[in-house]
Amino acid sequence: MIGQPTVIRFKELDELGNVSEALLRLGAETPVWLFEGQMGAGKTTLIKALCSHLGVTTHVQSPTFSLVNEYDAGGRTIYHFDFYRIKDETEALDMGVEEYFDSGDLCFVEWPGKVENLWPLSYMQLHLEADETGMRILEVTKV
Secondary structure, eight states: OOOOOEEEEEOSGGGHHHHHHHHHHHTTTOOEEEEEOOTTSSHHHHHHHHHHHHTOOSOOOOOTTTSEEEEEETTEEEEEEEOTTOSSHHHHHHTTHHHHHHTSSEEEEESGGGGGGGOOSSOEEEEEEEOTTSOEEEEEEEO
C-alpha cells in the first residue's frame, strides 16, 4: 500500500541534520530506502547526513565503482548502493542485492530505477530535486 507523500523543502546544508532526523522518524520501520533524482540533486549528500546522524564515523562516499559500501553505525550495519553504472539487473543479482534487501539492515540505494524489478515489497521512496534557486524539494513516500 502506498502512503501519502511527505514533502520536505530545504536549501542550506546546515538543515540536513533536521531533515535526517525527520526522515529517520518517517522510515523507522523501513530498511530499504530508494533515492531518486537527477545527477547533482544531492542524493549522496543526503545519505552522508543520514549516516552521520546514525553514528557513522568513517568517510561516506558514493559507491559508484564498487556498487556497495558498508558502514558501521554503532553496531548497526548500513549498506549504501549506487547502481548508476550497472548495465542490467543481472549485475545486481550477481552481487547478492536480494540478500542485502532481505537482511533487515538499512539499505540506501541511489539510482534504484536500474533494479526496479528487484525492489522489495516494502520500501521508502525518496525523490530529490533542486529548483533554479537551489532549493531542494524532497518527496518521501512509504510503499
